[in-house]
Amino acid sequence: MVRDIRALDADQHWPAFENIWTGLLSYRYLNKTNPILDSGLDEDELESMPIRHDMRNSHGGIMAAPLAICCPEPWWNDDAVIPAPVIASTQILDDARGVDRVEVVRDVVTIGPEMGFTRSKIVDAADHHRVIAVSAGMGVSLGDAPEGFQRVENPPIPVEDSPDLPPLHEVFGATKGDDGSWRLPRLRAELSAPHAALHVGPIHIVFDITAHELAADLAGTDRVQVENWFVMFAKPGRVGPFRVEATTIEGASGRINVDLTLHDEGEGDRVITTGSAVFGRL
Numbered sequence: 001m002v003r004d005i006r007a008l009d010a011d012q013h014w015p016a017f018e019n020i021w022t023g024l025l026s027y028r029y030l031n032k033t034n035p036i037l038d039s040g041l042d043e044d045e046l047e048s049m050p051i052r053h054d055m056r057n058s059h060g061g062i063m064a065a066p067l068a069i070c071c072p073e074p075w076w077n078d079d080a081v082i083p084a085p086v087i088a089s090t091q092i093l094d095d096a097r098g099v100d101r102v103e104v105v106r107d108v109v110t111i112g113p114e115m116g117f118t119r120s121k122i123v124d125a126a127d128h129h130r131v132i133a134v135s136a137g138m139g140v141s142l143g144d145a146p147e148g149f150q151r152v153e154n155p156p157i158p159v160e161d162s163p164d165l166p167p168l169h170e171v172f173g174a175t176k177g178d179d180g181s182w183r184l185p186r187l188r189a190e191l192s193a194p195h196a197a198l199h200v201g202p203i204h205i206v207f208d209i210t211a212h213e214l215a216a217d218l219a220g221t222d223r224v225q226v227e228n229w230f231v232m233f234a235k236p237g238r239v240g241p242f243r244v245e246a247t248t249i250e251g252a253s254g255r256i257n258v259d260l261t262l263h264d265e266g267e268g269d270r271v272i273t274t275g276s277a278v279f280g281r282l
Contacts, residue, residue, distance in 0.1 A: 002187055004196035010146040018152045025190040026201025031156040032070050036077045039151040047104040054165040058222045061095035064229040065208035069201045071104045073137025074116035079149040081141035085200055088137040090229040096132045101125040114141050142195055169209040172202045182210045186240035198237030203273050210244045211258040211277040218248050218256050219281055228278035239266025254281050
């Protein structure tokens, strides 16, 4: 059952948040850590995530979705507010070959009463001089969180790296319909943010499989690498299924842009998220 945490009494908020946080697939399956929200970590530690085989494309380069999930913007945590993202932008500088873990170096630009702006560097955990991507974004507060937060024991789902790992879109339930469109299933707890809306993780993942597929089709080869990733979260996804529509543009340089639009089919087919991805040929 998906329930909006804002509808609960203050004394119910944190038990409900613990259930939501430990059930959310986005971070647990990718084994991403949050030292502010997860217990057992030093609060001075950096956010961290392994780079597994299933986070890479067919030729070993990094995918966009795992980086965007590793580094959600803005850096405005659930211990203070009920956050909702608005814009997330990631520029990939390095395809991360040979990197087995990344860390996030945060720069909080400004956090106000209703809006927050942050930017970050995603770096090789073994060598912070090797910058994999830079990220920036902004979001809004849907309301203050009550007092009494305690960090949550949130063990990751144990996922050993292997070439046999299923693609991320399969894990998150994305399927391709007879109409050629990729879809996420109806909203369920493991895909939902605390405010009962489709979480950013599944959105990035269904956009990623769509964009890579179309870019490879236009290029006539799977040897394409995402360089720029930009997503705007316009409205909450409440019902589902959620359908992606996409179009491609090829520039004179040979780079390929894929424009992406996510519709909530269960709520009048309204547009909930848009995005764009730029790919270069290798």
